[in-house]
Amino acid sequence: MVGFLGAVLLRLSLGDGYLRYVTSWMKWPLVATGVVLLGLTVWMLLRPAPAEDGDDHDDHGHKVPAMTWLAIVPGVIVFVASPPSLGAYLAERRADDPVAAAPDAKILPLPASDGPVDVEVAEFMWRAGVEDGSTIKDRDVRLTGFVSTDDNGNWYVTRIAIACCAADATASRVRVEDYDDAPERDSWVAVTGRWVEGTAPGGKSETAIEASSVEPREAPANTYQ
Known part of the structure; x- marks a missing residue:
């Protein structure tokens, strides 16, 4: 999810899409934020898996709450049908x-x-x-x-x-x-x-x-x- 949000920020900031939401001086802060989020995603994917603690390990303990997935909805909207500028x-x-x-x-x-x-x-x-x-x-x-x-x-x-x-x-x-x-x-x-x-x-x-x-x-x- 973090990587997806980073990709959304890069998609907007490397084109003109970000200008619908913020001023032009925010281009490079948005690019930097997107790169950081994608970097964190790569780090989380490549880091060693934590050791399991015997029989006490709960396979369900690390599931992402269903409501958390709603956070990607704004990003999906931007990718599929980017809202127009204010008018x-x-x-x-x-x-x-x-x-x-x-x-x-x-x-x-x-x-x-x-x-x-x-x-x-x-x-x-x-x-x-x-x-x-x-x-x-x-x-x-x-x-x-x-x-x-x-x-x-x-x-x-x-x-x-x-x-x-x-x-x-x-x-x-x-x-x-x-x-x-x-x-x-x-x-x-x-x-x-x-x-x-x-x-x-x-x-x-x-x-x-x-x-x-x-x-x-x-x-x-x-x-x-």
């Missing part, structure tokens, strides 16, 4: 969570550009909420994320961030206006447009972008910010 389902249920505060440092203007500037969804939100949105006002930006929706028929370009693992995930989303043909939920898109003045986190309305174009995108290997 619209979580984001739609975290819509009212507090938005991450803007950094304490001075908010720098967006770089000069002849075309749209790529901005992270969370950054776009806190830029809208400080200095009256002056750093993004009248600027063409491009937000990339997956599509989530709400009960009122609105749709959003959305990203999920994790600090350590999927258990601490938080969602950021920007409402897309003037583009009624919503793409498929959970599909990835790049939305180009301009900030809708007056919309900001914590205000009377959600942060919104007036879309000039929406283009499909492939989901990145690491879907979290």
Whole structure:
């Protein structure tokens, strides 16, 4: 069982599968843990068998409790049908969570550009909420994320961030206006447009972008910010 869990960790960490559950910096700790577990398995298989103690030896004394085998169920699930990354389902249920505060440092203007500037969804939100949105006002930006929706028929370009693992995930989303043909939920898109003045986190309305174009995108290997 120890070896099986080690194999699961190596399978996840040597590919991109681990990025569905933890941040990228945990790759090598997971690899090391998998190697250690497999090493322990080899050691247990090769070590000399303990000497039997005459008639007192109980053939049933070393059986593994049946409930212990349930520990391999998560590993089997990962091998057979690996769960997808967190997406619209979580984001739609975290819509009212507090938005991450803007950094304490001075908010720098967006770089000069002849075309749209790529901005992270969370950054776009806190830029809208400080200095009256002056750093993004009248600027063409491009937000990339997956599509989530709400009960009122609105749709959003959305990203999920994790600090350590999927258990601490938080969602950021920007409402897309003037583009009624919503793409498929959970599909990835790049939305180009301009900030809708007056919309900001914590205000009377959600942060919104007036879309000039929406283009499909492939989901990145690491879907979290």
